[in-house]
Amino acid sequence: MIPRIIIQTGRDLSSLKPIGKGSRATLAALHPDFHCMLLSDEDIARFVDEKAPEYKALVESFPVKIQRLDFFRYLALLHYGAFYFTWRSFRLGHSPPCCITRAAGVGRHELVTFGGPG
Numbered sequence: 001m002i003p004r005i006i007i008q009t010g011r012d013l014s015s016l017k018p019i020g021k022g023s024r025a026t027l028a029a030l031h032p033d034f035h036c037m038l039l040s041d042e043d044i045a046r047f048v049d050e051k052a053p054e055y056k057a058l059v060e061s062f063p064v065k066i067q068r069l070d071f072f073r074y075l076a077l078l079h080y081g082a083f084y085f086t087w088r089s090f091r092l093g094h095s096p097p098c099c100i101t102r103a104a105g106v107g108r109h110e111l112v113t114f115g116g117p118g
Contacts, residue, residue: 004034005082009069012040027085037082044072051079 052075062068
């Protein structure tokens with residue numbers, strides 16, 4: 001079973017644009033029994049230092065910030081076994097939420113996306 005955790009990234013809650021605030025409010029309303037996480041740049045750096053130090057050099061080698069964020073999202077999904085939603089997950093034609101599942105006893109991981117076009 002996938003843990004009831006929803007992960008999103010952003011600078012901080014106070015700097016979210018209206019679409020981000022609306023996305024978080026919608027997620028909380030649709031999934032009241034889920035823990036919603038908003039991870040800032042500082043949270044991401046701390047996560048890599050503490051929970052995935054073997055990937056720190058790789059994360060730091062990506063020349064563009066979005067590359068580091070994308071890679072972090074996979075690390076967070078792998079660690080927490082949660083769901084990740086982009087801020088545009090509720091808009092038609094944009095990225096659906098995804099999660100990483102673990103095949104029991106096999107050590108394999110599978111990225112799964114949910115719903116939406118594409």
